[in-house]
Amino acid sequence: MFQDKKAGIIKTASWGSYFLITLFAPEIARESRPGQFLMIRVSDSLNPLLRRPLSIHNRSGQEVEIFFQVAGEGTKLLAQKNAGDFLDILGPCGQGFSLKxxxxxxxxxxxxxxxxxxxxxxxxxxxxxxxxxxxxxxxxxxxxxxxxxxxxxxxxxxxxxxxxxxxxxxxxxxxxxxxxxxxxxxxxxxxxxxxxxxxxxxxxxxxxxxxxxxxxLESIMGCGLGACWGCARKIKKNGEIKYLRICQDGPVFPAEEIIWPGD
Ligand SMILES: Cc1cc2nc3c(=O)[nH]c(=O)nc-3n(C[C@H](O)[C@H](O)[C@H](O)COP(=O)(O)OP(=O)(O)OC[C@H]3O[C@@H](n4cnc5c(N)ncnc54)[C@H](O)[C@@H]3O)c2cc1C
Ligand code: FES
CATH class of the missing domain: 3.40.50.80 (Nucleotide-binding domain of ferredoxin-NADP reductase (FNR) module)
Known part of the structure; x- marks a missing residue:
């Protein structure tokens, strides 16, 4: 995993509340696998303090894309970024989809x-x-x-x-x-x-x-790095029910391991 403190925004596109941002982030692009995500700092100030998790929507050469819908303060700030701005991003995070x-x-x-x-x-x-x-x-x-x-x-x-x-x-x-x-x-x-x-x-x-x-799966994330357990969720692993971290052990899980609300 890498921290790119100055991932340059190459271009942006939007459709109503949906946004697509293309970032120049060579190391992260090189290591990215589908289903992994980035932890993005959306503001230079302390508010919002926590990075926001967003999936890697695409990888092309040295670039990665994110696609998101404005949900609250963090994504609203992100939506205001323009080409030429920089983002502080961590990634690629988590375990992606299995490609067999x-x-x-x-x-x-x-x-x-x-x-x-x-x-x-x-x-x-x-x-x-x-x-x-x-x-x-x-x-x-x-x-x-x-x-x-x-x-x-x-x-x-x-x-x-x-x-x-x-x-x-x-x-x-x-x-x-x-x-x-x-x-x-x-x-x-x-x-x-x-x-x-x-x-x-x-x-x-x-x-x-x-x-x-x-x-x-999604969860509100504290660290996104496996340290705070803020994203823990009950998962069935090898017949045993355990708490696993969505950010580190997931976010992708096999269907049979997931315990859905109401199960
Ligand atoms: C691994 C992962 C990948 C994600 N990938 C994408 C993506 O590619 N595109 C995208 O649009 N969104 C994605 N999300 C959801 C995205 O992270 C949240 O919408 C975002 O963090 C909200 O931040 P905010 O400051 O705008 O809203 P906040 O003000 O923090 O919250 C607004 C509302 O959204 C809810 N919310 C906040 N964070 C999450 C979350 N992580 N999961 C579910 N609900 C949440 C809050 O409870 C509240 O109701 C992903 C989430 C995870 C965990
Ligand atoms: S968000 Fe901190 S352990 Fe997952």
Whole structure:
């Protein structure tokens, strides 16, 4: 892991409350794997004090991208940054998605809810590079929650969109769309990131379909480095229930290890 105190912002793009920032960060870019994240200092002042975790959305040469939705004070400050500004970033943090050799020639479902699409773009690129066929499912409340739709389609991946109000693609939840697709075909594996309720529902769907899956979990993070245990969550590991740190042991966990609220 590296600290880059002066990662230069090369360019920014925005769609309503969603933002994409491209950073020049050669060491971090070199080491990044899909599903890993950056801990970003959003302000030079003491407020907000804590770095904010954001997934590595893409890596291209010496650059990394982050894609985020404004949620509160920290992401609002980040959204105000411009090309030419610098960010203090730590990364790559955590354990990413597993990229298995047996994925070659197989169809892999990648399911993102809203800003949860963030880590899946990098993942889909790496899956494709490894000879797998990523199939993307991208869900949001309405069309404006799908700002990356065009980018996904331009990448040439089979992309299925859903919106709660039917303004784009399938009308209804992305989980329903995946379930529908599973009646027609069986992928080899599924990866997902999004709201907890979406992933919990998807976990049940995968269990019924006997489909192995991995989910990227979120938590408010203190350090992001495994030191404070502020992100600890109960996980089933080798038959035992333990507290593990989302920042260090995750954020990606196999479906069968995750204990969902209400389980
Ligand atoms: C490993 C990881 C990767 C992430 N990747 C992305 C990403 O790529 N793009 C993106 O848009 N967001 C991502 N998030 C969520 C993002 O970190 C939070 O939205 C952000 O930290 C909120 O900071 P804030 O100061 O803007 O909001 P705050 O004022 O801190 O909080 C605003 C609201 O968001 C909730 N919140 C704050 N932090 C989190 C969190 N970590 N998880 C869930 N809810 C939270 C708070 O409870 C509050 O309701 C990720 C989170 C984790 C843990
Ligand atoms: S955020 Fe400190 S241990 Fe995970």
């Amino acid at each position: 050799p047996e994925f070659k020639d197989q169809e892999i479902f990648c399911v993102g809810g809203g800003r949860g699409l963030a880590p899946l773009y990098f993942l889909a690129r790496e899956l494709q590079a490894a000879g797998a066929r990523p199939v993307i499912f991208y869900g949001g409340q309405t069309l404006s929650d799908l700002p990356l739709k065009k980018r996904l389609e331009e990448a040439g991946w089979e992309t299925h969109c859903s919106t709660d109000d039917g303004s784009s693609g399938f009308r209804g939840l992305v989980t329903r769309l995946v379930e529908k697709e599973l009646t027609r075909r069986k992928p080899y594996y599924l990866f997902a990131c999004g709201p907890e309720a979406m992933m919990a529902s998807l976990a049940k769907i995968c269990q019924t379909a006997v489909l192995p899956a991995e989910f990227s």
